[in-house]
Amino acid sequence: MDEAKDVSSRVPRVLAVAGTDPTGGAGIQADLKSIAAHGGYGMAVVTALVAQNTRGVRAVHVPPPEFLAAQLRAVSDDVTIDAVKLGMLHSAPLVEVVAAWLDDVRPPVVVLDPVLAATSTTGPGGGRLFDTASTAALRAMCSRVHLVTPNLPELAVLVGETEAQGWDAAVGQARRLAGRTGATVLVKGGHLGGEDSPDAIVRPDDAAPVRTVPGRRVDSTSTHGTGCSLSSAVATLAATGLPWVEALSRAKAWLAGAIEQGAVLDVGSGRGPVDHFHHLRGMG
């Protein structure tokens, strides 16, 4: 059996390293659902406990960095990991623990969703989930991963510029981030106004074409956790051997359906979750 076939026929073992959302729409709970929805076996290392719901973030509790290291080690000492999705990393001490672990374990697929805030909800400090004084550590982490998946505000912080005011400007910033870090960038257009919600894959090699995956904006308030869900889906699909563009195309089509069907869940009174398993409804 050739290697490509071998990878795609195995259930990918995907580890999410992220914070929690007790209402199940974002964070590590969304990651696990998204991994399962794409046929993966999901595992979870918790960076921070977040008291949040569909309306906003109320409080954040961070266990000691040593406990994060112990969780990571417990998984990698026992399980072969096919892909890692990194979400909320909270601050430099946690970023450094994860960086040291990645250097040691070297998983074949590492996707970083550089979470700074819960953007579809609010809370004290605007729902902030990452320490602004730790931005340099997050930038350095971009150089250690294969794919970075910023939304427009996150992209602006990572390149040290003001937020892009259009798709072309966003792609330009993504090019600069990819060039500086050596990581491929999946730039997300969910924060653009208008009728479209495109995403694109931007490679660090200047000569490589930007691969835009167009998308129609769904008129819905069920958008809590879209970034977490997309990055976990792409990590899982990449672990089956799919190239980034193909993984993004599939994940994006799935996510549009999940946003469209989110209201069916009737969860919370704020920005509701997407329906990760919409494709299974009505199957009897």
Ligand SMILES: Nc1ncnc2c1ncn2[C@@H]1O[C@H](COP(=O)(O)OP(=O)(O)O)[C@@H](O)[C@H]1O
């Ligand atoms: N209303 C929407 N309709 C369709 N796709 C959306 C919508 N909002 C976000 N998306 C998609 O969800 C994913 C997450 O995008 P974005 O909102 O930019 O990131 P984040 O959730 O990290 O803030 C992207 O694929 C984006 O295109």
Ligand SMILES: Cc1ncc(COP(=O)(O)OP(=O)(O)O)c(N)n1
């Ligand atoms: C614990 C935790 N991590 C990440 C987020 C942000 O989720 P995201 O997918 O970016 O979606 P929005 O909620 O920002 O729309 C979170 N809320 N909690």
